Amino acid sequence: MSTQENSQTGLSAASSAEQGRQAARRRLLKGGLSVAPVAMTVVSRPVLAGSDTCHGPTGFQSAPPSRVGQTASCTFGKGGGPDAWKSTKKKDYPEDCGDRKFRIAFSDNRLFGDLTIFQAIQNDFGQLNPNSADRDVARKVAAAYLNSLKRNGFPMSTLQVVQLWQGYNSKSYQPGGSGVTWTAADQFQRYLNYVMSA
Structure with a gap:
């Protein structure tokens, strides 16, 4: 294999690995964003109870x-x-x-x-x-x-x-x-x- 073929194979392997990482990040973000509204509705704290401060x-x-x-x-x-x-x-x-x-x-x-x-x-x-x-x-x-x-x-x-x-x-x-x-x-x-x- 020539040096040029080796570097093209290395570049395609590197770009494949980078594409894989980007896809994983997108999946993680999509998953996190889809869970956020649910998590926000689950975490509910009364505004007035058990607080050490007064509210306006x-x-x-x-x-x-x-x-x-x-x-x-x-x-x-x-x-x-x-x-x-x-x-x-x-x-x-x-x-x-x-x-x-x-x-x-x-x-x-x-x-x-x-x-x-x-x-x-x-x-x-x-x-x-x-x-x-x-x-x-x-x-x-x-x-x-x-x-x-x-x-x-x-x-x-x-x-x-x-x-x-x-x-x-x-x-x-x-x-x-x-x-x-x-x-x-x-x-x-x-x-x-x-x-x-x-």
């Missing part, structure tokens, strides 16, 4: 339907709700915001514009006489506002609390741009109870 509104609303209506609590810690803040003196509120009015804190004057954060926490709505749902949400939002200013690890920023209140007033809150609109007071209350373990 988007993560909270994506809880599996089997958990809807169940009370979950955030591991942020108990005591951040309105009743816990009620015993705090106004002078001890973070950033001296006890006398801050809702219209200033939340850039919104639709509900409770002249009500102060302190009044909301104290459940002192005076002559405003709101319905119980508005009163409960206002108290919890005021506590969340204080938590966002004072407590490390609170899962909502002050801006997120403000946006939550504005969304409640306009009945157009969409957590994280999810496309799902919260319009009912109980949606807001469930989330606020969750983040404050109320």
